[in-house]
Amino acid sequence: MNNIGYLLLNGYALLILSILCLIFFLKKRLKKMEDQTYAKILVLSLITLIIGLILGIVVSNNNVPVIIQILFNKFYLAGLSVIITYFTFYTYIISSKNNDLEEKYNKINKGVFVFLITVLLIIILIPAQFSQKNMMIEGVSVYLAYGIISILYLLITYFILKNIINIKNKKYIPIILLVLEGIVSVIIQLIYPEVNYLINPSIVVNCLVMYFTVENPDVKVIEQLNIAKDQAEKANHAKTDFLSTMSHEIRTPLNAIVGFSESLKEEDLPESALDEVNDIITASKTLLDTVNGILDISKIEANKIEIINSNYDFHKIFNELVVLSKARLGEDRPIEFRYELASDTPKYLYGDYARVKQVILNFLTNAIKYTNEGYIDFRVRNITSNGICRLIITIEDSGIGIKKESIDKLFDKFERLENENSTIEGTGLGLAITKKLVELMNGKIIVQSIYGKGSQFMVIIDQKVVNVKENKEVEKSLEQEKITNDLSNKKILIVDDNMMNLKVAARLLKQYNLQIEEADSGFKCLDLINGGSSYDLILMDDMMPKMNGKETFKKLKENPSFNIPVVILTANAISGMKEQYLAEGFNDYLAKPIEKPELNRVIKKYLDK
Ligand code: ADP
16 A cells, blocks of 8 residues: 555545535534434544544554554444445435334434444454555454445445435435445455555545535525425415305305395385395495405415506595595494595595505594594695605594504504404404505504504505696596496396396396396306307306306307407405406406496496497
């Protein structure tokens, strides 16, 4: 053996391994079985390399007693056996499909430990002689050690072959390399017994390859994070599916309740019955608000809520809010409702009017809910410059107020303050949604409250001002929402398996004086169209037994001459559904319960020509 070459090569190998150990142990690691085993391989390799280096010095120095030379040789051989044992263990772990392996870790580890002690005893206790020719030991203990190492190699090969399907998995690269190295080093040893200085560097190469392929803690943490992310996404998916089904189940009967009650109001009813009808409407609208709240929060959590900007009449919104609040407040409560819209507030603004209205209405509703007597003050001021109108909206009440320490919790979802067990209805979602919406509109909320005295909520939102020139056009476009033509010659087909829904839709459409036909299934709709019936518009429910709306629509489109606009009508109002339906090719989307302005928009767009 060229001693200087041996020392240099092994010295480098030791240096590289020390750096690798330093990097590995300084990083945050996972505590999984394979990571812990790799850590052991690293430490054992380092110890074996140091022993190997001392051995190189000891055997080349004639002054060192033979017994010491034999002892270091044995230690070195023992070190190699231990490393190969842990490599075998590592291969077993990564090739095992056994999911409960982690739980058995301690037991398996003990087994490995007992095996190692046996091997070490064999190597240390069974005698060996020092061969001056090869400068290494020979004898029974060496042959036994090589025998054990060979068996371990066979085991590694067996574990790899057993899972040959996973062979593409990069976890196997270092193991296959190790087997190849083993075979090559046995061949070299057989031909040139004195060349043994390649073993240590090859161990280091292996540790390095393992580190860069699979055992880099950063990569492992990312892998683990990806798994956790996948699981969370799956759970979220399940939640969305559940919400979608639930919203459908609740909104379908609600559709019927709201629709029928609204049309009952138009009948000639006795005073007491009218009161009850109004109560039904209020109750079902509250329920609808709750369902919508849950849908909104799920949209917000999925980052799917959109701000849809358009020109709108802010003064009209203000008036609507006043009317709504007055109606909600009723006349019997000892509360004075005061309101003021600063006269210099621009009439036409550009923004998401529906969300602006939702935010303000939520504060007003809370003020109404949490005030027993005194006043509610609704005020809108503005600072307008450079085409931007900063709306400063304050809602003040002389209600129950909020404790200082509770203010932070106010905007958390499902958080209701000490009135949790009181009779005031609520889900604790309103302010969580409101806060997110205001954030999405780049606005701000300021809360001031004195417990027992009252609260003041201030919302600040910037909206673009529609300039004077455009004002006329906006006025015209808002005006245009009114139906101007006579629609009595227009024919519409409603497809829905639920009789009640058919009736509600027909009632809602009554005011347009259209010709209405109904089909209670997708099959019936196909029969009508294929039979030559012609319509100006089809309103199609999605969730129908046997053939749903989407399937019916696909079948309709198979006929190349089919060109009737089809609007999907669905209680599935979960976020992203609208886009999905439009991508399927539907012309438009109406959510149930059908809202009058939305229906009006659709009728205007497709029939008022
Ligand atoms: P909900 O009203 O459905 O419970 P919100 O998220 O709208 O849920 O409000 C959260 C909590 O904040 C309410 O439960 C209530 O305790 C408190 N709160 C909100 N507005 C007021 C107010 N104007 N006065 C007193 N407490 C209020």
